[in-house]
Amino acid sequence: MIRLQSLADAPVTCRISTxxxxxxxxxxxxxxxxxxxxxxxxxxxxxxxxxxAVVLHLDSSEE
Known part of the structure; x- marks a missing residue:
């Protein structure tokens, strides 16, 4: 789980990569x-x- 919190007074676009x-x-x-x-x-x-929050489920078929 990735938790994100904004302290800005306008919506914020976020990029998540892994x-x-x-x-x-x-x-x-x-x-x-x-x-x-x-x-x-x-x-x-x-x-x-x-x-x-964003929950990422990993692809178990990749090994």
Whole structure:
């Protein structure tokens, strides 16, 4: 889980990257409740003065 917090007064676009192969990505709150799949997109938005979390599920077929 990657937790992001914005201290800006406007929404902020963030880019997340990893050298690992990701099979699925989910946006959720910082407690991990009610996740919904967002697809493998490298960018997302954090709301003004808000928090979000992204859960990455690694692709187990890559070895």
């Amino acid at each position: 050298p690992l192969v990701v099979g699925a990505a989910f946006r959720t709150n910082c407690l991990g409740l009610t996740p919904h799949e967002i697809g493998i997109e490298p960018e997302g938005t954090v709301p003004a003065l808000g928090t979000v």
